[in-house]
Amino acid sequence: MTAEKQPTVSIGLPVYNREGLVAKTLESLLAQTFTDFEIIISDNGSTDGTEAVCRDYAARDARVRYIRQPRNLGLLGNFNFVMKAARGKYFMWTASDDLCEPEFVSELVKCLERDPQLALVMADLKYISENGVAVKVNRLDSIRLADVDADWEHKRELFFQYPGHKLFDCFYGMYRTEVVQACYLPNQIWKNLVFSLEVPFLAQVAVRGKIASIDAPLKLYRYYAESSYMKEAARIRLLDKAVRGAQIWWELFVTAMNSSLPLQTRGGLVFKAARSSLKYALASLVMGHKTVIPASS
Secondary structure (H helix, E strand, C coil): CCCCCCCCEEEEEEECCCCCCHHHHHHHHHCCCCCCEEEEEEECCCCCCHHHHHHHHHHHCCCEEEEECCCCCHHHHHHHHHHHCCCCCEEEECCCCCEECCCHHHHHHHHHHHCCCEEEEEEEEEEECCCCCEEEEECCHHHEHHHHHHCHHHHHHHHHCCCCCCHHHHHHCEEEHHHHCCCCCCCCCHHHCCCCCHHHHHHHHHCCCEEEEEEEEEEEEECCCCCHHHHHHCCCCHHHHHHHHHHHHHHHHHHHHHCCCCHHHHHHHHHHHHHHHHHHHHHHHHHHHHHCCCCCC
C-alpha cells in the first residue's frame, strides 16, 4: 500500500450560510492554473442550502473535502479547524464569499518556492461589490518582494503598528504551513469582535519569517453591506475599540518578547506597537468626544 500523496497547497474554506455565494468561490478556486491543491470546507452547521452546494462540489472533484461540524465552532474556531487540518506544504484561508484570478495560487507558490525565508506572500486585492463591480484596489506597495529582501528588519516593524497600515489583507495570503500552524489564533475574543484580528496574527508570522507582496491584483475581496466585516463595523462602540486595542497591544508585546529575535530588535518592536496604539487610543477618544457634542454647540 502506497502512502497518500500530500497536496502542495491546502486551501481552508470556513463557511456558514453562504449558499448564494460559496459556489462562485469554489468555481474560482477550481479554475486555478495551479492544480495540486486540496480545498478543506468546514461547514459551521449551516441552516440554508450551503451543505448541498458543498457536497455537490466534493462529489465532483476529489480535491474538495467537505466537513460538516456537529456543533457551531464560532467564526474563529472554524478558521482554526481548517488551518489545523491542512496537509499541504503551503496553506491559505479563503473567505466563503471571495474570489481570485486564475493565476493567484500559482504566483504565490512560485514566490515561496524561490525564497525559503518567505513565511507569507500575498497579492494586491480588488475590492468588489456583491455583484462583482470593482470598488477599489488595495495595493500592498510597502512590502514588495524587492524591498523586503533589501530591508526586512525595518519592514517587519510595519506588522507591529496598530492601526496605521493596509497590510491586514495579507491574512488571506499563502503561508508556509509549518509557520501558520505554529501561530496562535484565539477561538474567543471580546464580544466575538474580530476587527483587526489580523494584526497580532500577522505579527506572529513576521517574527518567524518574511512577509511580502507581489504587484498584481489577483485577489477579489467582496465589500458589501451584508458581509461579516460590514455588519460588525456597524455595531462597534468606543468601549469595544478600547478593549480590543488593549488586547491587540498586549498580543503584540507578548509576540515580540517571546520571539527568538535579538533583545534590541524585540524592544524596537514593542516600542513601535506602544507608540502606534497610543496614537490610536488618543484618536479614538477625540472621535468619540466629537460624536457626543451636538452639532449646534
